[in-house]
Amino acid sequence: MSRQYITTAIDYPNAPPHMGHVMEKVLADTVARWFRLRGDEVRFQVGTDEHGVKIERTAKKEGIDPMALVDRNVPLYQNLYHRLQISFDFFIRTTDEKTHWPTVIALWKKLQEAKALEKRTYTGLYCQGCERFMTARDLVDGKCAIHNAAPEKVSEENWFLLMQREGEWLKKLLTQKKGGYEIVPSERAQETLALIEQGLDDVSFSRPQSSLSWGIPVPDDLGQVMYVWCDALTNYASGVGVLTDRPEAVWWNDEDSEITHVIGKDIARFHALIWPTMLKNAGVRQPNRLLIHGFLTSDGQKMSKTIGNVVEPEEVLKKFGGNPDPLRFYLSHEIPVGNDGDFSWKRIGEVYDSMLRNKLGNLLNRVLVLLKKEGGTLGDCGKDAIGTAWKTYAESMDDFRLTDALAEAMKIVVGANEYIDARKVWALPAAEKAAELSNLAERLRHISLLLLPFIPSTAQEISRQLGVPYAEKMLEKDFVITAKMKEWGGQKDWRKVGEPRILFAPLSAP
C-alpha cells in the first residue's frame, strides 16, 4: 500500500472542452481508480490554466472580463468530467489566489534565492496583428502569413530561467533506473533526450505587464507578470500546498509518495525539462513519472474546425444516452497508452455493438436468464475458469498497458460465450446445469471487477444484477479489491442472483 498523487495537465478554458481533454482524463481516471482498487491511498487532481494572452484576447473579443470568461467556461469542464465519472479529488484553478498563488510565489522566490533566474532583454519579431512574437516558421518572405505585414523588432525585459546548465543533470534524472523521473511509455523518452542533446536554452519566465497583464505578478518586481511556466506547471505542487503550511503537502513531500503526471505528447518537453529544473532549483523533490498519451484524430485526420471533423464530447455522451462508458471503453480499448488514436462514429458504433452489447451484455443476460429459470440460486462455483488472468491483468495495469489489461478481461467474456455453446449449458440436466451456471456467474463476478477501473458504472451494474453483496460499495473511493474477491469462489456469502436487465440497448431502439 502506497500513497499515489496523480495529476492531469490543466486545461486551457478559452473554449469548451474537446475530445483531447477527454482522452487524457479518462486515462488518468482509469489509472487512479486502479490505484485505489489495488489498495493505494490516492489523490487525483485535474484543473484549469486560466491565465495568458489568449484568454485575455478571447475575453476582449467577447467584451467581458477575463475572469468572467473563465468563470463561465470552467464549469463546462467540471461538469463534463463529472458526467464522464472522472473521479478527481481536487480541481485546481490557477486564478485561485488562496490555493494556487502562495505556492507559485514561494517557488519564484526560491528560484530567485537560488540564482536560477536572471533578468535580460529579449528581442524578437512581433506581429501587431497577431499580437505575438513570430518564429521563422510563421513567416513567409519575412512577412506574417496572416496579416501580410512584416513584423517589427521588439525588445522587452524578461526574467529567464537558467536551463542551459541543466542538460547533464536532466539527462541523468530521466535515464536513471531507480529514483529517477520515468517517462512512460519509454519510447516517448527518446525525443526528449534528443532535445537535451541539441542543447538547452534558457526560457523566458516573465513578461512585461504591457504584453501580458492577465497573470500572477512577479514578486518584488512591479510591471512583470509570470509567464506560463511558473504559473501553470506549478499547479501540481500548489494543489497540495507545497511550500506552504497546508497539511496536504505530504502528498508531495513524503518520500514514499509516488507522483504521476498524465499529459499529452505535445507538452512532454516542458514537463520533462522545465518542471524538474524548477523543482531542483527550488529544493523541492522530483515527481516519479510522466505518463504520456498521444493525440486523437477524427476519421484519420487531425481534428480541425476548418475540416469540420471536430467531435464534441457532449455529442458522444448524448448518442449513448448520457452513459459515459461506451466512450470510456472505446478510448481504453482502442488506443494503447502513448499511441495516437482515431475517433470515428462508425468505429465507436462497432465497438459498442460487438464488444459491449453482443459479447459482454449478452453474456450477462443469457447467464442470468438461465439462472432465473432455475430459481436464481447459486451453488458451488466449481472449477476455476480464471486461471492467471488476475496476475496478467495486474501486471499490465501496473505497467500502464491499459489496453492489454482490458483485452485480458474481454478474453474471459469471449471464453465464457464459447464455453456456453460448447457445453450446451441450456440443454443440460438440471443438476449439471445449475453447477455450470454458478460457475459462469462466478466468471462474471470477476469480469465485473476487472472492468471496474475502465467502465465503473457498468461494472457495478453487472455486479448488482448478479446480486453480489458488495455491489453497492463498488464505486466508493475506499472500495478495495481484496485477495478474497480475486479468489475463485471467494465470495462465500453470495447465494442468489438479482434481476436481469439489458445492459446496453441497441442504438437504433427508440
Place this chain on the structure above:
RNA sequence: CGCGGGGUGGAGCAGCCCGGUAGCUCGCGAGGCUCAUAACCUCGAGGUCGGCGGUUCAAAUCCGCCCCCCGCAACCA
C-alpha cells in the same frame, strides 16, 4: 542530412525492444445453435508485413539505403 512517430489481408489496429506457426475488432462467405439484446459458436476466403540490399539455418522483427504519410521545431498551453 533538424527531431520524433508511422507505412502489416477490404477498413482500423496489435506484434517489432528479447529474430523461429502473422494476432485482434469490423466487414465478407459457409455452417451450427436457439439459453440470450436477429445476439452466441465453428470453419473459411483474403496479407510477397512500403521498396531494395545485408546479417542469419531462420526477419514483420536486427543492420544499411531509398520512397511515402503525420506531428513537433521552444515563448505556441
